[in-house]
Amino acid sequence: xxxxxxxxFIISLVAVxxxxxxxxxxxxxxxxxxxxxIAVTLFxxxxxxxxxxxIAEKSGLNKYAARALSPLSKKFFKTSDSVATQNxxxxxxxxxxxxxxxxxxxxxxxxxxxxxxxxxxAQKLLFVINATSVQIVPTTVIALRxxxxxxxxxxxxxxxxxxxAFSTLFAVVLFIFWCKVWRT
Amino acid sequence: MAYLIPAIxxxxxxxxLVKKVKIYDEFSLGIGEAVRFTLSLLPCLAAVFMMCELFExxxxxxxxxxxxxxxxxxxxxxxxxxxxxxxxxxxxxGSIAYLTEIIQKYGADxxxxxxxxxxxxxxxxxxxxxxxxFAGLKKKNLAAPIAIVLISTFFxxxxxxxxxxxx
Numbered sequence: 001x002x003x004x005x006x007x008x009f010i011i012s013l014v015a016v017x018x019x020x021x022x023x024x025x026x027x028x029x030x031x032x033x034x035x036x037x038i039a040v041t042l043f044x045x046x047x048x049x050x051x052x053x054x055i056a057e058k059s060g061l062n063k064y065a066a067r068a069l070s071p072l073s074k075k076f077f078k079t080s081d082s083v084a085t086q087n088x089x090x091x092x093x094x095x096x097x098x099x100x101x102x103x104x105x106x107x108x109x110x111x112x113x114x115x116x117x118x119x120x121x122a123q124k125l126l127f128v129i130n131a132t133s134v135q136i137v138p139t140t141v142i143a144l145r146x147x148x149x150x151x152x153x154x155x156x157x158x159x160x161x162x163x164x165a166f167s168t169l170f171a172v173v174l175f176i177f178w179c180k181v182w183r184t
Numbered sequence: 185m186a187y188l189i190p191a192i193x194x195x196x197x198x199x200x201l202v203k204k205v206k207i208y209d210e211f212s213l214g215i216g217e218a219v220r221f222t223l224s225l226l227p228c229l230a231a232v233f234m235m236c237e238l239f240e241x242x243x244x245x246x247x248x249x250x251x252x253x254x255x256x257x258x259x260x261x262x263x264x265x266x267x268x269x270x271x272x273x274x275x276x277x278g279s280i281a282y283l284t285e286i287i288q289k290y291g292a293d294x295x296x297x298x299x300x301x302x303x304x305x306x307x308x309x310x311x312x313x314x315x316x317x318f319a320g321l322k323k324k325n326l327a328a329p330i331a332i333v334l335i336s337t338f339f340x341x342x343x344x345x346x347x348x349x350x351x
Contacts, residue, residue: 005231005232008238009238011242011244012242015242015244016241016242019242019243023241024238027234027238027241028237030237031230031234031236031237031238032230034277035229035230035232036226036230038276038277039229042222043222046221046222047218050214051210051211051212052192052193054213055196055200055205055210055214056196056199058205058210059199059202059205061196061199061200104316104317105217105218105221107317108221108317108320111318111321115321120324123317123318123324127313127317127318127329128329128332128333130313130317131310131314131329132308132333133306141283141301141304141305144280145287145292145297146292148288148291148292149292151293153292156302159302160301160302163302163303163347164305164340166339166340167336167337167340170336170339170340171332171336174332174335174336175332178332182328
């Protein structure tokens, strides 16, 4: 991230200075402004789901979910940490249900728990799965299309499902392959 | 689908009631966690958004789009989608804005708009996710995982444009 940020930032900085130096500072300020408005949107989503998730956690509901999924998480994520398993389970369910925004806090908690375990592999695997998108119903897209007067807004469902399944599978296979090659 | 989320809430609340959880207290505490979590994201968000804005203003993103369009159309990705494919890894809101523009310009049921929707739905904001997920941790080498995700997203885009021709 450091490299990506520095490279893009410096190249853009030089380009802006050549084209129109006066728009440099306004660009930075408006970047911060949009980050604030995004943070507000995110906070609304997180407040709802983290509130609910805390109730679920206190009532022991998360533990059942984790217990059901623990054989899977042992096999794929190579973790036996129960906090990590719980959060991975919640993260994946949110993703599948199409409430992707709610999935983020669980992923971050899972990654923190995995850090204590020193489980670098599981952290990266979770990132790869999340970053390739695993939603079953593309809710945002369907809403956008029906808003624009599409005749059959939901007919995008099947192509989307095929593509999202393909991208996740492809990336996971590639990742596991890369880990094997790297370690031998 | 609309029943799903209320149902989840109802199940969790009833279950908590049975287990005698102090629902209001715990709900508030959970929201408190959300406050801290959002605040902890803010520095990363601000930095990444400044970079994106600068990249856009510098017209570099437009130039890159023009440069890559011929290559993309060779692989079956319509040239109208080049910008969307390039923006998506960086910015969720930017790509939604651009997707809306494509849908309005070409019509929701056109081939281009359908391709755009599939590409949008099957990819994620990779750089944003990597910044957020690993924000609290010390140095992590994420170059390979990010590259893997980008490669697979790119192949998926090609596949999506192909599938949309038939479905």
